[in-house]
């Protein structure tokens with residue numbers, strides 16, 4: 294049994310726990326430990342995850358709630374929009390949900406971000422629990438309370454910070470994740486090595502086989518270390534006023550590529566491509582060696598991640614379009630991009646002084 298409890302404290306007097314388990318069996322007790330009593334719950338999930346885990350979750354929740362409502366979204370990024378959020382509001386209004394009821398997000402980052410956003414906005418805010426089932430959601434999106442939706446294909450353009458009351462991870466769920474989606478999660482995992490923890494980066498490099506074969510103890514260690522790194526950063530800076538921006542490593546050009554692919558490329562793949570560009574720029578500044586750059590690219594590749602886009606597959610991915618889209622992400626300071634670079638492997642910083650030609654060079658590096 295893998296059992297870890299990681300408390301996340303924020304804004305002086307608030308906190309929630311992250312539970313890392315290998316089943317759902319401790320969930321009921323964890324909900325009963327929460328300080329509030331909830332009459333009703335709405336489980337938001339998607340069309341894939343519901344087939345694997347909805348019945349199990351319902352069983353676990355028997356006897357805690359007077360009513361269990363379920364909302365199933367079509368799986369995938371194209372559901373992370375206002376219309377899908379509205380459909381959840383409608384169902385909650387029909388079932389007469391009020392602020393004392395609860396939402397549960399059962400699924401990947403799409404379900405988690407959207408459910409968190411509904412929780413932040415329904416009647417000006419109700420409680421929600423994250424039950425992340427994808428690797429990406431366990432290592433990243435379920436922690437830290439960044440919630441939101443895409444708006445007119447702009448990634449996460451509308452959203453709110455809303456902390457969950459509990460994050461419950463069952464790492465056994467990772468067994469049913471398809472290989473491509475598993476790889477996507479690795480894009481965010483490797484990010485933690487790059488920005489924060491060289492020892493973890495080395496551990497990942499020496500454990501590729503165990504991780505890719507989903508050896509449960511290896512996954513437990515990896516999910517724990519990742520969630521712990523994210524937890525520590527979010528505790529220091531819950532609203533991204535400083536160090537939390539380091540979690541955006543790979544995301545400026547990554548979000549641009551994700552948008553221009555019309556979400557045909559997955560978030561984790563785009564983070565990997567964006568990381569390759571950010572490694573290139575860190576090298577250009579003389580912060581990391583040529584060997585570090587090559588090794589970084591190799592590490593991403595070893596976990597099956599892409600490090601470039603083929604403009605033949607995506608004709609709209611011109612250098613200028615990627616540059617323009619990078620500038621329309623949320624990380625502008627005046628007319629300059631707040632770009633996350635590495636000072637060294639395991640140490641991130643932000644840099645404001647890239648000119649368009651620097652960025653074009655990095656974009657050309659990832660346009661294979």
Ligand SMILES: NC(=O)c1ccc[n+]([C@@H]2O[C@H](COP(=O)([O-])OP(=O)(O)OC[C@H]3O[C@@H](n4cnc5c(N)ncnc54)[C@H](O)[C@@H]3O)[C@@H](O)[C@H]2O)c1
Nearest residue numbers: 341368369401402403426427429433434439466469470560
């Ligand atoms: N809020 C944050 O801090 C944060 C952090 C990182 C990413 N994100 C967001 O998260 C989203 C990406 O999350 P994702 O990669 O989990 O995508 P996702 O939610 O679309 O899940 C990926 C796919 O895996 C399926 N799936 C999930 N768990 C499964 C399981 N256990 N077994 C079988 N299938 C399963 C889903 O149905 C989906 O088809 C993006 O929208 C991204 O912007 C948010």
Ligand SMILES: O=C(O)C(=O)C[C@@H](O)[C@H](O)[C@H](O)COP(=O)(O)O
Nearest residue numbers: 433437439448449537540541544623
């Ligand atoms: O939690 C954070 O902070 C992150 O930046 C984590 C990222 O992996 C995640 O993709 C996040 O949603 C990006 O945030 P955004 O503000 O750039 O949309």
Ligand SMILES: [Zn+2]
Nearest residue numbers: 481544560564
């Ligand atoms: Zn991300």
